[in-house]
Amino acid sequence: MMGRGIRERLWDQLPQVKMPTLGKTVDIPVYLIHNSADAEDYFFIFDFEQFVERSRTGMFVRPKLKVWAGRHDFGRTAFARQFRESFAQEFDAARAALAAGGGKKNGWFSWSLGKDLLGGAVSGFVANIVLLVAMSAGKMVWSALPLPGFLREKSDGEKLESNISETQTKVDTALAGMEVTLHRELYDHARKFGPISQRDMDYDAWPLPAFVRNHLTENGSTSWW
Numbered sequence: 001m002m003g004r005g006i007r008e009r010l011w012d013q014l015p016q017v018k019m020p021t022l023g024k025t026v027d028i029p030v031y032l033i034h035n036s037a038d039a040e041d042y043f044f045i046f047d048f049e050q051f052v053e054r055s056r057t058g059m060f061v062r063p064k065l066k067v068w069a070g071r072h073d074f075g076r077t078a079f080a081r082q083f084r085e086s087f088a089q090e091f092d093a094a095r096a097a098l099a100a101g102g103g104k105k106n107g108w109f110s111w112s113l114g115k116d117l118l119g120g121a122v123s124g125f126v127a128n129i130v131l132l133v134a135m136s137a138g139k140m141v142w143s144a145l146p147l148p149g150f151l152r153e154k155s156d157g158e159k160l161e162s163n164i165s166e167t168q169t170k171v172d173t174a175l176a177g178m179e180v181t182l183h184r185e186l187y188d189h190a191r192k193f194g195p196i197s198q199r200d201m202d203y204d205a206w207p208l209p210a211f212v213r214n215h216l217t218e219n220g221s222t223s224w225w
Contacts, residue, residue, distance in 0.1 A: 020060035020107075020108075020111065021060060022060055022061070022062040022133070023054070023059045023060055023061050023062065024054070024059070024061055024062065025061070025062045025063075025064050026050045026051050026054055026061040026062065026063055026064065027050070027063075027064050027065075027066050028046065028047060028048060028050075028051050028063050028064065028065050028066070028134065029046075029047040029066050029068065030044055030045070030046050030047070030065060030066065030067045030068065030083075031044065031045040031047075031068050031069075031183075031186065031208070031212050032044055032067060032068065032069035032070070032180070032186070033045065033070070033186065033189070033215075033216055034069070034070050034071055034186075034189070034190040034193070035193075035216075035217060035219050036193050037193040037194040039071060039073045039074045039075075040074055040075060040078060042069075042074065043086075043218075043219055043220055043221045044082075044083065044086045044087075044090075044221040044222075045211075045212055045215055045221070045222055045223070045224065046086075046087065046090050046221075046222075046223040046224070047209065047212075047223075047224050047225075048090070048091075048094055048223050048224065048225035049224060049225050051063055051108075051225070052094055052098070052109070052225040054107065055106050055107030055108055055109050056098075056106055056107075057106065057107075058106040058107060059106070059107050060107050060108060060111075061107065061108075062133060062134075063130055063133060063134040064134055065131075065134045065135065065178070066181070067178060067179070067180045067181065068180075068181055068182075068183040068186060068205070069180050069181070069182060069183070069186055069190075070182065070183065070185075070186030070187040070188070070189050070190030070191070070196070071182070071187070071190045071191075071196040071197070072180050072182065072197070072199070072200060073196065073197065076175075076176040076177070077172075077176060079175065079176070080171070080172040080173075080175035080176040081172060083175050084124075084128065084131065084168065084171050084172060084175060085124070086221040087127055087131060088124030088127035088128065089124070089221070090221065090222065090223035091124070091126070091127035091130065091223075092124065092127065093223065094109065094223060094225050095109045097225075108126065108130055111126055111129075125164055125167065128167050128168055128171050129167070131171045131174075131175070132167065132170060132171055132174070135171075135174040135175070135178065136174075180200070181200060181201075181202050181205070182198065182199070182200050182201040182202065183201075183202065183205050183208065184201065184202075184203060184205065185207065185208045185213070186208070187201065189216055209224075211224050212224075
């Protein structure tokens with residue numbers, strides 16, 4: 001359980017938190033790269049470019065995820081957890097890089113929600129909110145979050161941890177049911193390790209960005225922005 005001092009400092013910050021007004025929709029392409037015959041052996045490349053650029057102008061843009069892969073016969077439960085963790089890590093890396101660059105953080109990258117006070121206790125929490133927004137629609141976005149109750153009353157350490165866990169569970173559930181589209185180039189890369197199905201292939205998809213081609217064999221999740 002968190003110490004009372006940390007809890008009270010978090011509460012001091014909560015009245016300053018406002019639910020953002022979402023702007024234009026911005027696609028966040030995500031490339032799932034397989035590097036062996038094992039369907040569970042993959043990593044992610046996140047394309048944050050437009051998302052970061054719009055945020056630099058102070059916009060709370062509405063992210064929309066588009067997941068591309070070379071095969072789809074992987075377990076969705078493990079996929080959801082790994083996706084969430086990788087996204088949070090790369091989101092925080094982008095956030096840190098923006099801060100280190102001396103530019104003013106805006107949009108989602110400035111919406112810390114007490115993160116700087118609690119460090120690891122809410123690590124990735126804002127990234128999980130972004131993921132929920134990216135997989136929700138209309139008024140369902142905010143109703144899917146535990147935040148309104150979180151902001152109305154003081155929350156002890158156990159309740160805070162419960163809210164964080166609840167958000168992660170909702171993200172994992174949404175990710176497990178997310179549509180994954182096969183990309184011809186990613187399929188060609190994955191089938192080098194053995195035969196795989198072409199089901200759900202988008203034959204009209206744009207070619208892979210050059211940075212994705214250049215990192216197909218790195219075997220570690222990363223982001224581009």
